[in-house]
Amino acid sequence: xxxxxxxxTGNLPDINQRNADWYIDKIVQYLVFLSGISAIILIVxxxxxxxxxxxxxxxxxxxxxxxxxxxxxEPTDDDEPTYGILALMAGTxxxxxxxxxxxxxxxxxxxxxxxxxxxxKTRETLKVLIELLAAIPSVVWxxxxxxxxxxxxxxxxxxxxxxxxxxxxxxxxxxxxxxxxSICEDALKAVPDRYREAAEALGGTRWQVIYKTVLPAAKxxxxxxxxxxxxxxxxxxxxxxxxxxxxxxxxSSVFDSVRAxxxxxxxxxxxxxxxxxxxxxxxxxxxxxxxxxxxINLTADLIVRxxxxx
Amino acid sequence: xxxxGIIENQFLETELNxxxxxxxxxxxxxxxxxxGLLILPVLxxxxxxxxxxxxxxxFEFLFGNPTNGMTEGGIFPALLGTVWLVGVALVISxxxxxxxxxxxxxxAPDNWFTRAINLAIINLAGVPSIVHALFGVGAFVIFFGFGxxxxxxxMTLAVMTLPVVIVATRESLQAVPHAFREACWNxxxxxxxxxxxxxxxxxxxxxxxGVILEVSxxxxxxxxxxxTGAAFFIPVLPExxxxxxxALSLHLFVVxxxxxxxxxxxxxxxxxxxxxxxxxxxxxxxxxxxxxxGKKKW
Numbered sequence: 269x270x271x272x273x274x275x276x277t278g279n280l281p282d283i284n285q286r287n288a289d290w291y292i293d294k295i296v297q298y299l300v301f302l303s304g305i306s307a308i309i310l311i312v313x314x315x316x317x318x319x320x321x322x323x324x325x326x327x328x329x330x331x332x333x334x335x336x337x338x339x340x341x342e343p344t345d346d347d348e349p350t351y352g353i354l355a356l357m358a359g360t361x362x363x364x365x366x367x368x369x370x371x372x373x374x375x376x377x378x379x380x381x382x383x384x385x386x387x388x389k390t391r392e393t394l395k396v397l398i399e400l401l402a403a404i405p406s407v408v409w410x411x412x413x414x415x416x417x418x419x420x421x422x423x424x425x426x427x428x429x430x431x432x433x434x435x436x437x438x439x440x441x442x443x444x445x446x447x448x449x450s451i452c453e454d455a456l457k458a459v460p461d462r463y464r465e466a467a468e469a470l471g472g473t474r475w476q477v478i479y480k481t482v483l484p485a486a487k488x489x490x491x492x493x494x495x496x497x498x499x500x501x502x503x504x505x506x507x508x509x510x511x512x513x514x515x516x517x518x519x520s521s522v523f524d525s526v527r528a529x530x531x532x533x534x535x536x537x538x539x540x541x542x543x544x545x546x547x548x549x550x551x552x553x554x555x556x557x558x559x560x561x562x563x564i565n566l567t568a569d570l571i572v573r574x575x576x577x578x
Numbered sequence: 579x580x581x582x583g584i585i586e587n588q589f590l591e592t593e594l595n596x597x598x599x600x601x602x603x604x605x606x607x608x609x610x611x612x613x614g615l616l617i618l619p620v621l622x623x624x625x626x627x628x629x630x631x632x633x634x635x636x637f638e639f640l641f642g643n644p645t646n647g648m649t650e651g652g653i654f655p656a657l658l659g660t661v662w663l664v665g666v667a668l669v670i671s672x673x674x675x676x677x678x679x680x681x682x683x684x685x686a687p688d689n690w691f692t693r694a695i696n697l698a699i700i701n702l703a704g705v706p707s708i709v710h711a712l713f714g715v716g717a718f719v720i721f722f723g724f725g726x727x728x729x730x731x732x733m734t735l736a737v738m739t740l741p742v743v744i745v746a747t748r749e750s751l752q753a754v755p756h757a758f759r760e761a762c763w764n765x766x767x768x769x770x771x772x773x774x775x776x777x778x779x780x781x782x783x784x785x786x787x788g789v790i791l792e793v794s795x796x797x798x799x800x801x802x803x804x805x806t807g808a809a810f811f812i813p814v815l816p817e818x819x820x821x822x823x824x825a826l827s828l829h830l831f832v833v834x835x836x837x838x839x840x841x842x843x844x845x846x847x848x849x850x851x852x853x854x855x856x857x858x859x860x861x862x863x864x865x866x867x868x869x870x871x872g873k874k875k876w
Contacts, residue, residue: 405798
């Protein structure tokens, strides 16, 4: 067949001829594919390398009961080191919880305002401001907690220490809110305009349209945005390290200092000997953090994909 | 007269309309208030940073060495170290990220495998920064034997910010109309020739906005570099990628928590320099994006 077409077209080049361009095209295709799967390689690589470093601990000193149910994190104790992360989990959970209490209503409200009420210049300005807020580095947030929030909390509530759950929760809430606002705004914008037009044609006011039509239609996207915010708060390191007070504590009020899982790794990794049980225990916390955030991100993605299908 | 009154009344708002309108206004004001409350505290905080930090900013501060146990002097080694770290991270992540985006936008079929790649990208962006640090220690510092060096730290940063480049590049590649590609294929060009001569030139500024965004993200990261290559204090400037270095973000952490008797204004000065760099680059990225949106011809 090739032969026949060659005869018909006379002196035109054979279309299946393999010249330099053809080979370059093939090589590029493979190179680009290799880069394309880099994200998968890296995710698997992160899991493997963090697990390898923590593996010795998992085999020897690790006890499920002690690790998850004991509030005593005393890896440097000479007689009998204990590796319980219950208090650290409580620290992370209380700070993230308070942060979400601050961030969820405010980011939902701002997202509705930006997407549905604001128009023209106001809207553009708000969007740019929110994007810039999301860019502030976490170490700067930590510094703000340390040097601005700390004296403020001491003055306002008359407590001895201002580095506590309240401080870190508010800081983390302010950090997560811009990102959640952007994602929630995208979710609201993804609702087709014909939904709004239909509801308006029935005589609904702006708020009735939003409440009865737009919000129900966007609820999966909004939930996904909230979950991503939770994941971000959960994994935040520097701000939490600097603003929580970094004291191991089972918290009983928002004015207690606590210590987070992420912050523990950041504070202690530099002081441990490579390969020691303490070092490996820190990597085990890393495996735990990786697993939790992986589940949160996966769930968020599944929920968001849910709306696209229906 | 009475009949016209009835007709006019038909267009008057009923009590129900009035209360619905009132609810609408109420919620509008509430949400506006919320948006304001989200932004206002941060603006106040930033103003405080500027007020307290600007007294520190001087030529000696920006281009001098830290002296007297980091309680005096400048931040030049940290500034230069950040430039090193960000530069090397870019050299690694931009080619890989752009190539990955080209694959996803131009080659990848719509199947489960491509969905898995997208899921991996989302997850890579969501991995906590401290876990990236652990990965950097396990993989680059120990396994590949780079030691604590600029190379190990930059590679960790590159892994962390790879999703930013991929997502931004993919978006700008997909914004190039499909007809452009078809026209080029009809001329007998190969896929790669089409990408190089038509798709990439038409999306290069969009890619640039993504790269600037990545630079800004990389500049502010602290946790991933703490154990992989950035050090608290090093008296000499780095000479190769195998040296350790100081970094601006870590320097802010160190002077505000680890060093005793630091004058109050010093960390404010460091924070101000760091946040100015980050926000300037972000603003540049946003401005470029808006400029492009206005200029688009298709």
